[in-house]
Amino acid sequence: MRVRFFNPTRIVYGPGSLSQLPDQLPAGTPAEQILLISDAGLRRAGITQRAQELLPGAEVFEEVEPNPRHTTVDRAGGLARDLGARLVVGLGGGSVLDAAKAVALLASNPGSIEDYEGRERYTVPPLPVLAVPTTCGTGSEVTWVAVITHTGRRFKMSIKGPAMFPVAALVDPDLLASLPPALVASTGMDALVHAIEAYTVKPATFITDAFAVQAVRMSFLFLKRAWADIRNDHEARDGVMKSSLLAGLSFGNSDVGAVHCLSESVGALLDTPHGVANAVFLPFVMEFNLPAASGRYAELARAVGLEGGTPESLARRLIREIRELAGAIGIPEFQHLGIPEERFREIADKSFANNSNPSNVREASAEDYLGILERAQSESL
Numbered sequence: 001m002r003v004r005f006f007n008p009t010r011i012v013y014g015p016g017s018l019s020q021l022p023d024q025l026p027a028g029t030p031a032e033q034i035l036l037i038s039d040a041g042l043r044r045a046g047i048t049q050r051a052q053e054l055l056p057g058a059e060v061f062e063e064v065e066p067n068p069r070h071t072t073v074d075r076a077g078g079l080a081r082d083l084g085a086r087l088v089v090g091l092g093g094g095s096v097l098d099a100a101k102a103v104a105l106l107a108s109n110p111g112s113i114e115d116y117e118g119r120e121r122y123t124v125p126p127l128p129v130l131a132v133p134t135t136c137g138t139g140s141e142v143t144w145v146a147v148i149t150h151t152g153r154r155f156k157m158s159i160k161g162p163a164m165f166p167v168a169a170l171v172d173p174d175l176l177a178s179l180p181p182a183l184v185a186s187t188g189m190d191a192l193v194h195a196i197e198a199y200t201v202k203p204a205t206f207i208t209d210a211f212a213v214q215a216v217r218m219s220f221l222f223l224k225r226a227w228a229d230i231r232n233d234h235e236a237r238d239g240v241m242k243s244s245l246l247a248g249l250s251f252g253n254s255d256v257g258a259v260h261c262l263s264e265s266v267g268a269l270l271d272t273p274h275g276v277a278n279a280v281f282l283p284f285v286m287e288f289n290l291p292a293a294s295g296r297y298a299e300l301a302r303a304v305g306l307e308g309g310t311p312e313s314l315a316r317r318l319i320r321e322i323r324e325l326a327g328a329i330g331i332p333e334f335q336h337l338g339i340p341e342e343r344f345r346e347i348a349d350k351s352f353a354n355n356s357n358p359s360n361v362r363e364a365s366a367e368d369y370l371g372i373l374e375r376a377q378s379e380s381l
């Protein structure tokens with residue numbers, strides 16, 4: 001089998017690396033032609049101001065919401081065109097980074113972002129993007145995809161292409177210091193889901209496996225500690241940031257699977273936070289996947305120090321450990337997501353239609369997704 005791995009993003013990793021932002025600009029980029037994309041939370045945390053000090057004169061758009069909407073991206077795209085922008089800086093979590101990539105596409109191509117759903121639908125390469133993650137779960141700083149919610153269709157569109165990789169990722173674990181515990185939990189679980197899915201989906205390779213195993217190990221080692229005290233525990237926030245980055249490098253060249261198919265469907269319909277939905281669905285999807293993936297799950301179980309038994313019993317222990325971890329860091333039960341039962345069919349159909357569904361290790365029909373939802377509901381009643 002021929003294996004390919006492609007990632008053109010320059011990565012600068014380390015505490016304080018935000019200060020490298022000016023050094024990463026392509027030579028001769030005028031400040032007034034830089035568009036900085038962020039959100040209100042980053043302004044409250046004082047992080048946007050720090051970036052502005054490093055990029056004096058840059059235009060700022062900070063209206064990106066969680067589960068970013070195509071209408072928001074279109075608005076920011078219009079701003080980028082009016083500005084004659086030459087560079088987009090994304091400073092934020094996954095929603096902001098995905099929006100930044102999509103805005104960079106619209107800056108050099110006409111129309112609405114909905115015209116570009118799918119792979120390489122642009123005709124002119126998007127503007128260069130510098131990505132600065134501020135959560136421990138996106139991985140978007142090193143991937144080629146932007147996931148944008150179409151509000152009319154209530155569907156998460158994937159917009160991707162080789163020219164959409166950020167040119168550089170500045171990954172600074174110190175930016176996590178003010179992240180609230182609930183966001184450490186949800187984004188940290190998102191990174192764990194990225195790694196577990198990247199390791200088990202059909203496109204996984206020995207290269208993506210190496211990143212995924214290390215990401216899973218680091219999540220198990222550090223996520224609970226980071227949740228407890230990310231402000232003071234430097235080692236833990238370094239660990240969860242590395243886990244997130246490695247998981248991104250993994251799924252960017254592998255894929256995600258049924259957990260993301262479900263969480264993206266739920267997120268588009270009900271605006272459920274992405275990481276929370278992922279964390280809730282992970283054990284149920286792993287249980288569903290067992291007939292096809294117990295050997296792979298057992299390998300991950302051994303990587304986090306679990307021993308003995310058959311592959312299936314090890315895989316089940318891993319699932320139990322994940323539930324224990326999620327519970328310990330305050331991830332809610334399925335029932336608290338507030339998903340009305342009458343929407344299950346629609347969620348199952350959208351999950352089946354998700355373009356990562358064919359990658360899932362076990363073939364999953366719309367009926368199977370319905371079964372996973374019903375199982376999750378029956379267990380949490």
Ligand SMILES: [Fe+2]
Pocket residue numbers: 190194260274278
């Ligand atoms: Fe994700």
